[in-house]
Amino acid sequence: MDFLEGYLLGPQWSDTEYETRHHVGFHLLVGLLAAFAFVFLRLNPDQAARWIWPWYITALLLVTLLLVNPLLCRHYYRHSHLIRAVLLAVIALKFALALMLLFAVAMPQVQFDIDQLTAGFLAQANESIAAMTDRFHALNNATAMIFGILLGSLLVLLRTALILAVCVFIPTLVLLAVRWIQRILDYVIRKQLKFNPETE
Numbered sequence: 001m002d003f004l005e006g007y008l009l010g011p012q013w014s015d016t017e018y019e020t021r022h023h024v025g026f027h028l029l030v031g032l033l034a035a036f037a038f039v040f041l042r043l044n045p046d047q048a049a050r051w052i053w054p055w056y057i058t059a060l061l062l063v064t065l066l067l068v069n070p071l072l073c074r075h076y077y078r079h080s081h082l083i084r085a086v087l088l089a090v091i092a093l094k095f096a097l098a099l100m101l102l103f104a105v106a107m108p109q110v111q112f113d114i115d116q117l118t119a120g121f122l123a124q125a126n127e128s129i130a131a132m133t134d135r136f137h138a139l140n141n142a143t144a145m146i147f148g149i150l151l152g153s154l155l156v157l158l159r160t161a162l163i164l165a166v167c168v169f170i171p172t173l174v175l176l177a178v179r180w181i182q183r184i185l186d187y188v189i190r191k192q193l194k195f196n197p198e199t200e
Contacts, residue, residue, distance in 0.1 A: 004088055005076075005088070007026075008088050008091045008092055009073050009076060009091070010073070010179070010182060010183055010186055011183070012070075012073070012183065012186035012187055012190045013070075013073035013074065013076065013186065013190070014073075027172050027175065027176065028168060028172060030171070030172065030175060031168040031169060031170075031171045031172030031175070032168050034099050034102075034168075034171035034172075035164075035167040035168050035171060037099075037103075038103055038106070038107075038167075038171075041103060041107070042107065042110060048103075048107065051100070052100060052103050052104050052107060053100065053104065054104065055101055055104040055105055058097055058100045058101040058104055059101055061097050062094055062097040062098060062101060062178075065090075065091075065093060065094040065097065066094060066178075066181065066182055066185060067185070069091060069094065069182060069185070069186070070185060070186050070189040070190065072087050072090060072091060073087075073091070073186070074190075094178060094182070095175055095178060098174050098175060098177075098178045099171055099174065099175070102170070102171060102174050124156065124159070128152040128153075128155045128156050130152070131152065
């Protein structure tokens with residue numbers, strides 16, 4: 001519970017030690033799950049139509065939650081554990097909205113189907129292996145083929161890893177951006193409210 005409170009409430013409102021610990025793995029895990037969710041929705045248009053709203057609606061809801069968040073956090077410790085759980089769920093909703101906004105913007109820009117993706121991947125692999133084999137044409141055919149397969153496969157793996165890293169880092173950076181925007185708003189509003197969690 002301390003982890004959720006520290007992450008969702010933020011340092012302006014929470015009395016936990018969340019900020020003293022590193023949570024890189026958690027952010028990368030969330031980014032990976034978001035990437036899988038995007039691919040799933042992109043391959044299932046019916047589900048995408050259900051979950052992905054027009055970007056302006058999602059943006060409006062996100063801004064509203066960002067502004068309301070300090071008021072929810074200010075009164076968080078005054079309530080019972082059940083009410084706290086509900087407040088944490090509402091506060092967490094802004095991160096889900098941020099990802100939905102990202103998906104709404106990115107979805108029309110990314111066009112692929114699984115068959116074309118597989119065929120394109122195999123074509124790229126064959127081209128990489130052929131290009132690397134040609135680089136070692138001065139060697140005998142067997143040696144050139146072995147080096148070509150090894151280095152071509154390595155190049156394909158590096159390209160795949162780079163694509164996966166980008167797909168994971170983009171949602172991760174979006175969530176971190178939302179946290180920092182919220183942190184700035186919380187700081188300003190907390191100063192205006194003269195909030196002290198130890199006396200509330």
